[in-house]
Amino acid sequence: MRNPINIRKFAPALLALLALATITPVLRAAEADELKLLREQLRALEQKILVLERKQELKDEAAAAAPKPVAVTAGAGGFSITSADKSFDLKLRALFQFDARFFLDDGAPNRDQFLLRRIRTPFTGTVAGIYDFNITPELGGGTNSSTTVALWDAFAAARFSPALGVRVGKFPSAVGLEPGSNRHFIESPFVNSLLPNRDLGAEIFGAFPGGYADYRLGVFTGVPNNTTNFGGASPDLNDGDKTVAGRLTVTPFKNLEDSALAKLSVGFGFSHGNEQGVAGANLSNGLSNISSQAQQAIFSYGATLFAAGTHARLSPSLEWYPGTPLSAVAEYARDRQEISVTAAGPVQTFTNSAWRANIGYVLTGEEATKSGVTPKQPFNFSAGTWGAFEIVARVSGLELDGNFFQPVTTGGAGLNRANNVESAFAYGLGLNWYFNRNFRFLLNLENTEYDGAKTATAAVGARDDELALITRAQLSF
Amino acid sequence: MKIPNLLSALFAVALASAATAKTVELLNVSYDPTRELYTEFNQAFAAHWKAKTGDEVNIKQSHGGSGKQARAVIDGLPADVVTLALAGDVDALHTVGRLIPADWQKRLPHDSAPYTSTIVFLVRTGNPKGIKDWDDLTKPGVSVITPNPKTSGGAQWNYLAAWEFARRKLGSDEQAKTFVRALYKNVPVLDSGARGSTTTFVQRGIGDVFISWENEAFLALKEFGADKFQIVVPSLSILAQPTVTVVDKVVKKKGTADVAKAYLEYLYSEEGQDIAGRNFYRPAVSEAAKAKYAATFPQIELFTIDAAFGGWTKAKQTHFADGGTFDQIYQN
Numbered sequence: 058m059r060n061p062i063n064i065r066k067f068a069p070a071l072l073a074l075l076a077l078a079t080i081t082p083v084l085r086a087a088e089a090d091e092l093k094l095l096r097e098q099l100r101a102l103e104q105k106i107l108v109l110e111r112k113q114e115l116k117d118e119a120a121a122a123a124p125k126p127v128a129v130t131a132g133a134g135g136f137s138i139t140s141a142d143k144s145f146d147l148k149l150r151a152l153f154q155f156d157a158r159f160f161l162d163d164g165a166p167n168r169d170q171f172l173l174r175r176i177r178t179p180f181t182g183t184v185a186g187i188y189d190f191n192i193t194p195e196l197g198g199g200t201n202s203s204t205t206v207a208l209w210d211a212f213a214a215a216r217f218s219p220a221l222g223v224r225v226g227k228f229p230s231a232v233g234l235e236p237g238s239n240r241h242f243i244e245s246p247f248v249n250s251l252l253p254n255r256d257l258g259a260e261i262f263g264a265f266p267g268g269y270a271d272y273r274l275g276v277f278t279g280v281p282n283n284t285t286n287f288g289g290a291s292p293d294l295n296d297g298d299k300t301v302a303g304r305l306t307v308t309p310f311k312n313l314e315d316s317a318l319a320k321l322s323v324g325f326g327f328s329h330g331n332e333q334g335v336a337g338a339n340l341s342n343g344l345s346n347i348s349s350q351a352q353q354a355i356f357s358y359g360a361t362l363f364a365a366g367t368h369a370r371l372s373p374s375l376e377w378y379p380g381t382p383l384s385a386v387a388e389y390a391r392d393r394q395e396i397s398v399t400a401a402g403p404v405q406t407f408t409n410s411a412w413r414a415n416i417g418y419v420l421t422g423e424e425a426t427k428s429g430v431t432p433k434q435p436f437n438f439s440a441g442t443w444g445a446f447e448i449v450a451r452v453s454g455l456e457l458d459g460n461f462f463q464p465v466t467t468g469g470a471g472l473n474r475a476n477n478v479e480s481a482f483a484y485g486l487g488l489n490w491y492f493n494r495n496f497r498f499l500l501n502l503e504n505t506e507y508d509g510a511k512t513a514t515a516a517v518g519a520r521d522d523e524l525a526l527i528t529r530a531q532l533s534f
Numbered sequence: 535m536k537i538p539n540l541l542s543a544l545f546a547v548a549l550a551s552a553a554t555a556k557t558v559e560l561l562n563v564s565y566d567p568t569r570e571l572y573t574e575f576n577q578a579f580a581a582h583w584k585a586k587t588g589d590e591v592n593i594k595q596s597h598g599g600s601g602k603q604a605r606a607v608i609d610g611l612p613a614d615v616v617t618l619a620l621a622g623d624v625d626a627l628h629t630v631g632r633l634i635p636a637d638w639q640k641r642l643p644h645d646s647a648p649y650t651s652t653i654v655f656l657v658r659t660g661n662p663k664g665i666k667d668w669d670d671l672t673k674p675g676v677s678v679i680t681p682n683p684k685t686s687g688g689a690q691w692n693y694l695a696a697w698e699f700a701r702r703k704l705g706s707d708e709q710a711k712t713f714v715r716a717l718y719k720n721v722p723v724l725d726s727g728a729r730g731s732t733t734t735f736v737q738r739g740i741g742d743v744f745i746s747w748e749n750e751a752f753l754a755l756k757e758f759g760a761d762k763f764q765i766v767v768p769s770l771s772i773l774a775q776p777t778v779t780v781v782d783k784v785v786k787k788k789g790t791a792d793v794a795k796a797y798l799e800y801l802y803s804e805e806g807q808d809i810a811g812r813n814f815y816r817p818a819v820s821e822a823a824k825a826k827y828a829a830t831f832p833q834i835e836l837f838t839i840d841a842a843f844g845g846w847t848k849a850k851q852t853h854f855a856d857g858g859t860f861d862q863i864y865q866n
Contacts, residue, residue, distance in 0.1 A: 104677060104722070104740060104741075107740045108722040108723050108740055111723050111734055111738050111740055114738075115723070115725060115726075115730070119726075
């Protein structure tokens with residue numbers, strides 16, 4: 058007889074199977090519910106993320122579409138207000154120069170002085186994108202009494218394209234390299250004595266395609282040398298025909314990007330016009346007396362000479378700011394003018410010339426630029442940083458027409474050699490201390506040797522060698 | 535004819551042509567969903583104007599939330615014409631900007647509304663949340679997409695349609711307010727215009743239902759596929775009457791009055807009405823166009839803003855002005 062199945066033996070397993078069979082659908086249903094719940098939670102979470110992303114997207118769109126605020130800034134470049142699209146921009150800047158001059162060992166006393174050399178508050182800007190203006194008052198510049206007020210620059214310009222702009226008003230002449238803005242030394246070189254400073258007129262300007270050359274060409278009132286006004290009661294009536302003036306500046310090695318010559322620029326300025334003065338005071342006569350580089354009178358046209366015809370100037374120049382601590386500038390000026398030597402004539406032609414060569418080197422290693430040096434470490438006494446130092450040197454010369462001193466009867470102007478120099482040669486050194494972009498202290502020591510005026514008195518001028526120590530504290534922004 | 539004479543004659547002809555033919559530029563400031571409509575209409579009008587006068591007309595379009603666009607024009611956007619979502623926004627050009635006369639709406643047929651539309655629901659295919667009518671939008675867990683009534687004309691139509699539905703169903707303005715508050719609790723994001731809300735719903739995948747201009751809903755089906763979305767027509771909706779006008783002060787200054795007027799009048803032409811229908815707007819005046827597109831548009835019981843809310847001026851003051859019902863329900 059076969060053994061019967063032992064129910065008891067398998068009972069637990071059967072019960073377990075039964076339980077499993079019963080529970081499994083329940084578990085599966087629970088799992089499905091849980092899965093469904095998880096899916097819903099996942100979807101809800103996904104929606105939350107999508108909503109957050111969309112809200113951020115809308116926020117970004119609103120920010121991008123919102124009108125940009127007008128920018129009001131104050132910094133090393135001055136104070137400015139700029140519209141959101143930058144088409145309107147107003148800048149208020151200032152230039153303050155305080156000089157001290159000391160004349161050493163030249164036998165002429167009582168000429169040392171402190172003076173406010175330039176106090177200017179340029180108000181410049183751009184309107185409607187391409188129209189620029191510059192209104193620069195001069196408050197007491199060049200005096201030690203600070204009582205003179207003048208309008209130094211006042212011009213408007215339109216930049217139609219890089220190749221063509223138009224400027225009208227009173228602005229720095231294109232003939233000279235840097236009227237009123239001497240890069241290395243405190244005072245202008247003799248070259249500036251033979252070239253116009255500012256003039257009233259209109260000019261076109263722009264750059265030729267490729268950027269190798271730019272030009273300025275205009276028609277002007279025609280001012281005497283080294284001045285900004287013709288002088289006299291009615292300059293427009295007195296100054297004769299208009300003067301054509303311009304400058305072409307070429308950067309021939311511009312494409313040699315890695316070469317130091319890439320930033321070498323060669324310029325050529327000129328002017329040609331008819332100038333008519335009246336016998337009498339300086340400037341009204343259409344002529345401008347000449348000063349030394351230390352601003353002492355060395356040549357006077359006197360009361361009888363006056364401009365009476367063609368006045369032409371030529372001025373080639375060279376500038377080199379290679380992007381290193383080194384910088385160099387050279388310039389030559391030739392000035393030819395018809396002058397009536399007495400009220401009744403005759404009219405004689407006189408030719409003067411001047412030249413200069415400057416060189417600078419920044420001892421602290423910063424790049425020398427046309428506008429100066431920006432110290433890597435601005436002056437900070439407590440931090441032990443001292444700004445930037447640059448040494449500079451200049452040689453310059455002036456050669457006046459010898460006929461000025463010949464008798465009128467032999468074709469000269471009859472000026473007195475005893476009171477006027479005939480030529481000058483100057484050489485000097487300087488140390489420029491740049492505290493930061495806005496403040497600098499300059500020190501120049503320059504000696505000038507003269508020919509002529511051998512019998513000068515102390516009151517008239519530096520006929521002996523002129524050794525001058527000039528210092529300047531300058532704040533600009 | 536000698537060559538120099540021939541050249542002179544050619545030159546004279548060229549000069550005469552240049553002197554007579556001219557190019558006119560118009561700016562149409564419109565609301566969000568009309569981009570496609572006016573892209574097509576502008577081409578048609580330019581051809582029409584060229585054939586009629588010989589002049590070229592170059593029409594620029596600007597689109598955005600209707601209220602926002604009206605403010606831009608009031609603030610100086612030099613619109614020759616405005617084609618906005620609602621008369622209330624156009625009216626602001628008179629009441630606030632003094633750019634158009636008070637009777638501007640009487641200058642063109644059909645109260646200056648050359649086409650109409652209404653508000654429907656766009657849901658995802660299969661309608662997973664079972665949306666059938668306005669009261670489904672207030673249920674917990676239903677995510678509703680609609681633009682901001684403060685900036686969007688379409689959103690104001692949406693808001694008022696929901697309000698009137700609730701008022702009729704529940705019996706009072708107070709209950710309608712509670713209803714609309716519940717609806718806006720389900721709105722996760724407020725776009726500034728209808729096109730932005732379309733982007734939110736259709737392209738970003740947010741929400742279960744989009745309260746949409748009818749034309750915008752049809753456009754979504756056309757562009758993104760009927761397999762992805764479907765239109766649900768509520769039991770009650772509002773007759774939306776986008777209105778148009780010449781901006782008198784601008785056209786006077788620009789010397790474009792004639793062409794601007796002709797531009798809007800052309801919306802009422804057979805071609806203009808046909809273009810409206812083709813772009814899912816209900817033609818307002820042309821019987822031929824109405825018949826042609828009758829099958830496109832579902833039958834809905836529509837109420838008017840004047841009948842339900844006493845006109846746009848009152849509706850705006852009550853609901854959308856600062857401190858109005860929308861501010862009350864959305865801030866609370």
